[in-house]
Amino acid sequence: MGIRLTQAPAEEPVTLEEAKLHLRVIDSSEDALISLLITAARAHAENVCRRVFVTQKWDLFLDAFPFYTYYGVIPGYVPVDQLPSAWMTMRNYAVRFRGSKIDIPFPRLQSVDAVQYIDALGNKQALDPSLYVVDNVSEPGVLTPKTGTYWPDTLNTTNAVQISFTAGYGDAKDVPAGIKSWIMLRVATLYENREQVAILNRGQVHDLPYVDQLLDSYRIMGYA
Template identity: 50%
Template structure:
């Protein structure tokens, strides 16, 4: 399985003016640096939560469609994960654009959207064949299945405040500490224990 971003988000959850207000920076000298830190903080938050924030596009590459197995409800997950389900690990998923596969002749085919069901509210999102349908037979070759989908909360206003608050704190930390180590001039440095807890409600459970 390989997941790659095909279209990056067109904007960030935190604007430059919001970040500068949090940092109490009035000059424009560091605008380029702060802009880069906003992107770094967003990417860090997305990695920590296994989520997409601003609208972006992804492609999941599989070697084959998942095989059948008994339905089950994993511990700590309030819904079933059928063995033949494709899981999309960058919630919230807005839409599934296409499911493509290589047939036995080696030609790429697009699966009709009426042949599968996409349940996009869960995290991760799930896709299974529709009732009475099965996954197509694919060429026994790596990378034979590609799922293209759009993910993210939408624009900056739709991103949860807990994530944006964490990003602002992370941006401030990166701005004030620009090296790998810190020189302790005024005593011991202590991390604030609540900071990373801001992301707890948004972390996608590991299955």
């Protein structure tokens, strides 16, 4: 599986003016630096939460549509008298089924824009949107074939399936306040400590535990 950004966000969740107000900076001599720190803080927060904030477009690549294999005798699926006796004893008859669900990373999923695949003959095809269902309420979003249909067969090659999608909360104004607050606090830390190692001249400095807890409500757990 691979993932590729095709359209970056048009703006950051926190504006330069908002960050400067938080930093109490009034001149413009370090605007470029502060803008860079905003981007770095936003990217880190997205990585921690495993979601994206302002609208972005991505391509998800899979080697094949999902399938799973069942091991064991399935009553009624294959006549028992057609199974080798050793298989009947060991209960290791294997049946391959077409799978269904595809998790779309980086919620909130706004739309699936295209599903393309390389068919068994090596031709690139576009899957008709009427043949799949998009669940953009679940997080992560889910793509499934329409009831009564199956994912098509693909060529045995890498990146045979390409899913183009749009994700994010929307514009900067739609990003939750907790995320914006974390970004501004992170920018302030990066602005104050510009070296890789901080030298403490006034005793020990402790992290404030509530800061990272600002992101807890937005983390996507149990999804790699």
